[in-house]
Amino acid sequence: MCGIVGIYLKNKKLSKDLGKYLTGMMQGMATRGPDSAGFAIYSENKKSKEFKYSLCLLNHYSFNSFKKIITKKFKKLKFKQHSDHVVLISDVEPKKIISFISLEFKDVSLIGYGKSIEIFKQVGNPNEVIKNFQLDKFSGTHAIGHTRMATESAITTNGSHPYSTGQDECLVHNGSLSNHNNLRRKLLKQGQSFDSENDTEVAAGYVSNSLSKKKSLKETLMNGLKDLDGFYTFIAGTRYGFAIVRDEIACKPAVIAETKDYVAIASEFQAMAHLPGVNTAKIFEPEPGVVYSWGS
Amino acid sequence: MGELIKLDLKKKTLREVNDLLQNLDPKSNLRNYLVSNPTGNHAVCAGLKDEMEVLIKGHVGYYCAGMNQKALITIEGNVGTGVAENMMSGIVHVKGNASQSAGATAHGGTLIVDGNTSSRCGISMKGIDIIVKGSVGHMSAFMAQAGNMVVCGDAGEALGDSIYEAKLFVRGFVKSLGADCEEKKMNKKDLEILKSLLKKANINNFDAKDFKMYGSARKLYNFNIDNVSEY
Numbered sequence: 001m002c003g004i005v006g007i008y009l010k011n012k013k014l015s016k017d018l019g020k021y022l023t024g025m026m027q028g029m030a031t032r033g034p035d036s037a038g039f040a041i042y043s044e045n046k047k048s049k050e051f052k053y054s055l056c057l058l059n060h061y062s063f064n065s066f067k068k069i070i071t072k073k074f075k076k077l078k079f080k081q082h083s084d085h086v087v088l089i090s091d092v093e094p095k096k097i098i099s100f101i102s103l104e105f106k107d108v109s110l111i112g113y114g115k116s117i118e119i120f121k122q123v124g125n126p127n128e129v130i131k132n133f134q135l136d137k138f139s140g141t142h143a144i145g146h147t148r149m150a151t152e153s154a155i156t157t158n159g160s161h162p163y164s165t166g167q168d169e170c171l172v173h174n175g176s177l178s179n180h181n182n183l184r185r186k187l188l189k190q191g192q193s194f195d196s197e198n199d200t201e202v203a204a205g206y207v208s209n210s211l212s213k214k215k216s217l218k219e220t221l222m223n224g225l226k227d228l229d230g231f232y233t234f235i236a237g238t239r240y241g242f243a244i245v246r247d248e249i250a251c252k253p254a255v256i257a258e259t260k261d262y263v264a265i266a267s268e269f270q271a272m273a274h275l276p277g278v279n280t281a282k283i284f285e286p287e288p289g290v291v292y293s294w295g296s
Numbered sequence: 297m298g299e300l301i302k303l304d305l306k307k308k309t310l311r312e313v314n315d316l317l318q319n320l321d322p323k324s325n326l327r328n329y330l331v332s333n334p335t336g337n338h339a340v341c342a343g344l345k346d347e348m349e350v351l352i353k354g355h356v357g358y359y360c361a362g363m364n365q366k367a368l369i370t371i372e373g374n375v376g377t378g379v380a381e382n383m384m385s386g387i388v389h390v391k392g393n394a395s396q397s398a399g400a401t402a403h404g405g406t407l408i409v410d411g412n413t414s415s416r417c418g419i420s421m422k423g424i425d426i427i428v429k430g431s432v433g434h435m436s437a438f439m440a441q442a443g444n445m446v447v448c449g450d451a452g453e454a455l456g457d458s459i460y461e462a463k464l465f466v467r468g469f470v471k472s473l474g475a476d477c478e479e480k481k482m483n484k485k486d487l488e489i490l491k492s493l494l495k496k497a498n499i500n501n502f503d504a505k506d507f508k509m510y511g512s513a514r515k516l517y518n519f520n521i522d523n524v525s526e527y
Binding site: 028250253255268269270271272273274279283284285287288 | 335336337338354355356357358374376377392393395396414415433434
């Protein structure tokens with residue numbers, strides 16, 4: 001199963017309600033994925049030099065210990081704590097921060113980073129997870145969420161979606177891939193790295209690899225129809241872009257509701273029934289093997 | 297039909313509403329219902345077995361009106377996967393679009409879709425009449441055994457793959473035919489069937505002569521003496 005949701009705001013006035021909209025969408029998909037949940041929120045970052053790092057503290061590792069150690073190494077850091085996650089904000093070059101965190105902290109996992117993305121994911125029922133992170137308080141431009149019914153790898157934070165394998169990128173998946181081991185080997189040779197055995201992380205890595213070669217998100221997902229074998233509906237996000245694709249067989253469901261204010265995507269309509277104006281929205285199912293994208 | 301009974305899914309649980317509709321008192325003349333606020337719920341009005349009219353106002357989820365017998369169920373909205381799946385009799389009328397597997401395995405009754413359906417419409421149909429005013433997606437009428445499907449728009453890839461004895465009438469473009477499905481010459485009887493189905497769905501802007509008929513080439517499911525060594 002698994003449930004996937006995404007919302008992209010066309011009307012910026014709604015940005016303060018983004019978290020509230022996504023909360024209802026995640027609740028609507030809780031039955032499709034009771035094992036774990038996660039979401040990515042994109043918000044505009046006016047300070048162009050700053051990067052945000054979404055970090056998960058594993059094994060009850062304390063925020064204070066982490067803060068103490070990292071502030072000795074880097075200056076002018078800002079922190080936002082949400083449940084067992086910390087968003088670290090810094091204008092230091094990403095390479096330095098990322099390598100320091102991976103060398104220094106065995107119980108701190110970098111889930112994603114970028115100028116606008118923040119990612120949160122946790123094991124447990126989606127209704128609990130969204131409460132723990134107070135998702136309804138977030139604002140932003142677009143957001144993507146996932147509720148997981150584990151089939152392919154273990155129920156852990158690392159096995160939860162969204163997967164982020166590049167700056168400001170993320171991907172969620174309903175389905176299963178059949179050629180991910182081969183593809184992972186190919187991508188490893190091209191310098192992509194992976195943190196889990198999960199099939200979806202390979203799809204995210206495939207997207208990152210292609211975007212790093214200056215291909216557009218739409219072009220990337222179109223090429224993915226040839227290169228990714230299996231069942232899938234993907235929703236992918238970048239700093240300014242948002243897209244969905246279903247494989248040619250299209251066993252995995254998706255519905256799109258589009259109004260003048262937003263584009264909402266979910267595995268099932270019940271996840272969007274609460275959205276304002278949805279009853280007069282243009283509602284359609286994405287066609288098999290067709291990439292739909294918004295933004296740039 | 298008696299007075300109109302309003303059932304609001306914001307005030308009653310889905311189970312309460314379905315329970316009420318599934319167990320009408322045979323002597324009661326209350327046979328006219330309006331279900332509001334379905335909010336994409338699954339199995340709305342599944343398993344109805346008596347004569348009644350139900351209007352569902354809004355979009356519904358999976359398996360709406362599944363296993364229907366005798367009831368006339370109208371949905372003013374879109375439906376999810378498997379609308380009217382395994383229907384035995386009655387009429388299900390979708391005013392919006394239907395998702396995949398509409399009318400799957402249904403033995404009888406009539407399914408009318410005013411919009412389009414996604415893939416696998418009429419998969420394994422066993423006697424139902426399906427009338428789609430728009431187009432149907434890929435693998436529609438897969439392993440269709442009996443009944444009729446009318447498509448006023450286009451059909452997606454692999455129409456009628458591994459079809460048995462169902463009849464498929466398509467007015468528009470067929471992207472491709474599935475294994476053992478071929479175009480057939482429409483005889484008088486076929487034309488009469490098509491005309492009566494168009495009438496049933498109140499379609500008067502299309503001429504039955506504009507449709508083409510497809511059915512089984514009977515090479516896949518019939519025993520062929522040339523293949524005796526294979527058994």
